[in-house]
Amino acid sequence: MTISSATGIIHIDPDRRPIKTSNTTWRIRLTLVILAFLLIWQAAVAWFKLIPSNFLPAPTEVSVAFGELVVNPNFWSALAFSLGNMAVGLAMAIGVGVFVGIALGLSPALRITVAPFLWLLYSTPKVALAPIFILALGLGSASKIGLVFLLAVFPVLLNTMEGTLTVSPSLVNAARVYGASRFSVGWKIIAPATLPFSLVGIQRAVALGFTGEILGEFLGGAGGIGHMLEYAAYKFLMDEALAIVFVMVIVSNLSLGLISIVRRKLAPWDTDQKGM
Numbered sequence: 518m519t520i521s522s523a524t525g526i527i528h529i530d531p532d533r534r535p536i537k538t539s540n541t542t543w544r545i546r547l548t549l550v551i552l553a554f555l556l557i558w559q560a561a562v563a564w565f566k567l568i569p570s571n572f573l574p575a576p577t578e579v580s581v582a583f584g585e586l587v588v589n590p591n592f593w594s595a596l597a598f599s600l601g602n603m604a605v606g607l608a609m610a611i612g613v614g615v616f617v618g619i620a621l622g623l624s625p626a627l628r629i630t631v632a633p634f635l636w637l638l639y640s641t642p643k644v645a646l647a648p649i650f651i652l653a654l655g656l657g658s659a660s661k662i663g664l665v666f667l668l669a670v671f672p673v674l675l676n677t678m679e680g681t682l683t684v685s686p687s688l689v690n691a692a693r694v695y696g697a698s699r700f701s702v703g704w705k706i707i708a709p710a711t712l713p714f715s716l717v718g719i720q721r722a723v724a725l726g727f728t729g730e731i732l733g734e735f736l737g738g739a740g741g742i743g744h745m746l747e748y749a750a751y752k753f754l755m756d757e758a759l760a761i762v763f764v765m766v767i768v769s770n771l772s773l774g775l776i777s778i779v780r781r782k783l784a785p786w787d788t789d790q791k792g793m
Contacts, residue, residue, distance in 0.1 A: 574756040582756035583763060592745065596764070599741040602658050603730045606665025610722055613666075614673025615715055619707070621674075622681020632678075639671045644732065651737040661733035661741070668729035669722035673715060680714025681707060713784045720776040727769055 555576045561567045563575040570578065586592050621627050621635075647664055654660035684707050692702050734743025742761055749758040 578756045579759045583760040586760050595742050595745050599730050602661040603665055603726055606662040607669055607726045610666045610669035614670045615677050618674040618677025619681050622678045643668050647736055656737045661730050664729035664733040665726040669726035672721040673718040676714040676718030680711035684710045716780045723772045
């Protein structure tokens with residue numbers, strides 16, 4: 518088939534179709550890559566002795582340690598401690614982030630006066646603030662919840678603010694002309710436009726919040742899987758330490774997957790990756 522244009526004649530092959538990789542193919546390739554990586558790891562440590570197993574245990578040793586870990590009651594209580602703190606901190610971060618983000622998006626005066634300080638605090642390395650939280654809030658759950666909140670609130674807040682700014686003023690003015698109340702404008706116009714941005718911020722907040730929880734347990738405290746990892750590394754139990762790291766990877770990916778499902782359910786119209 519040929520199409521005439523200002524620059525000449527373009528020939529198009531009607532039989533050519535864009536090649537798309539299905540999710541199944543992608544999963545198969547990912548599985549093969551992981552299996553190849555584990556095989557190389559096993560060979561380097563256990564078969565060819567290229568790396569001392571004291572420093573890097575073989576995957577078989579890590580799997581044995583993982584099996585012992587999941588039948589240990591102390592592990593489940595530590596995991597519950599970490600997830601509980603993370604849930605509380607995330608709930609606070611989402612509530613504050615959405616409320617303040619909408620307020621900043623709707624108020625130019627607040628954006629001029631408050632937003633620069635928020636950006637300054639957002640750019641500050643959170644690790645530098647962690648000891649202050651621990652000194653101020655103690656070694657218990659409060660300091661961990663505070664760190665989860667600190668790391669998680671900014672993605673939600675800033676993405677919600679950006680989402681609010683995308684709302685067309687003409688839609689808001691038209692709704693008010695037809696007698697819509699402020700609640701109706703917020704619920705039927707601002708909320709649907711902002712929701713995809715907020716969900717992207719929440720998805721990033723989950724990952725950062727889990728990092729904040731582990732960071733707090735590393736720096737101070739006697740509970741949580743972060744403390745278990747620190748203790749295992751201190752005792753040089755590298756197989757147990759890597760098993761705990763594997764648990765952290767599972768928890769993080771399950772959390773992100775859950776938020777991704779929520780995004781598809783609550784905002785099915787949004788197919789683009791928004792946010793920062």
